[in-house]
Amino acid sequence: MGKRVVLALGGNALGDNLAEQMLAVRDAASALVDLVEEGYEIVIVHGNGPQVGMINLAMEAAAKTPEDYIPMATCVAMSQGYIGYDIQNALREELLKRGINKPVATIITQTLVDDKDPAFSNPTKPIGGFFSKEEAEKLRAQGEAVMEDAGRGWRRVIASPKPIGIVEYEIIESMLKMGQIPVTVGGGGIPVAKDGEYRLCGMSAVVDKDFASAKLAELLDADMLVILTAVEKVAINFGKSNEEWLSALTIEQAKAYIAEEHFAKGSMLPKVEAAMAFAQTKPGRKALITLLSKAKDGLAGKTGTVISQ
Ligand code: ADP
Ligand code: MG
Numbered sequence: 001m002g003k004r005v006v007l008a009l010g011g012n013a014l015g016d017n018l019a020e021q022m023l024a025v026r027d028a029a030s031a032l033v034d035l036v037e038e039g040y041e042i043v044i045v046h047g048n049g050p051q052v053g054m055i056n057l058a059m060e061a062a063a064k065t066p067e068d069y070i071p072m073a074t075c076v077a078m079s080q081g082y083i084g085y086d087i088q089n090a091l092r093e094e095l096l097k098r099g100i101n102k103p104v105a106t107i108i109t110q111t112l113v114d115d116k117d118p119a120f121s122n123p124t125k126p127i128g129g130f131f132s133k134e135e136a137e138k139l140r141a142q143g144e145a146v147m148e149d150a151g152r153g154w155r156r157v158i159a160s161p162k163p164i165g166i167v168e169y170e171i172i173e174s175m176l177k178m179g180q181i182p183v184t185v186g187g188g189g190i191p192v193a194k195d196g197e198y199r200l201c202g203m204s205a206v207v208d209k210d211f212a213s214a215k216l217a218e219l220l221d222a223d224m225l226v227i228l229t230a231v232e233k234v235a236i237n238f239g240k241s242n243e244e245w246l247s248a249l250t251i252e253q254a255k256a257y258i259a260e261e262h263f264a265k266g267s268m269l270p271k272v273e274a275a276m277a278f279a280q281t282k283p284g285r286k287a288l289i290t291l292l293s294k295a296k297d298g299l300a301g302k303t304g305t306v307i308s309q
Pocket of ligand 2: 010011267
């Protein structure tokens, strides 16, 4: 059996609009099928930042009354559907072209979060359109979190809680056992919290896709979490004259570099933290951060930054 790897695709694997997405997924499919040919058991996770923002704006525009407002959890579900469709379609074509008979499917996936997560009392992620101060005050009176966004106007803000479980992970596990390729936990998964014993309730939140991928990799007992982004390696002194690209990073080193603020909040920091979260669950578990086009070389130990205990 091949090595099991969870691959988290960053924003540049999907582009900023649908036309870009349909082209970008072809390159992604080619790089991913290379890994299948190498014998890896792959699980594909993707981001959804621009896509879910667009859906949220479209739903806001279509809403005639506040009751028509489509919650964030539903927008994430929609984004999983249409991004997953593009990825599974492109992968299917690439597999068939290379004579590989492996079914691919997207699983609409829910990510369990704790409704007492401190992130809910401090929502920080702006979403959707802009409002005037008066409109924002009305929304606040209706119980919605709003914040001024960098002098551009007022926006809804939502929380980014930590994933504590992946509801459908056993289905992903069975797909892998059958030799199938799952596209899952898109956009970090649909955030849900327990409401009583059986019900899961969609939350106004977004889960970071790198943290959700780390949780999925842990539950699937994956050999490696692979975070594919816009840089080949992680750097210290990033963008400065003494910039240094790292090939390997222990958890202790990573902690020290985080304390020295080498990794930008909202971009590289969550990736390094997600990589550490997976690597520290068990000795031998590793995380790799590199470019999509370097995934094969990175897994072969030729490039990228490997985070381990
Ligand atoms: P994604 O869409 O893949 O999640 P992001 O744009 O959020 O990607 O994060 C990756 C970016 O983080 C890189 O393109 C790079 O500009 C930036 N970055 C910030 N700090 C660092 C660092 N220390 N080393 C490497 N890249 C960094
Ligand atoms: Mg990002």
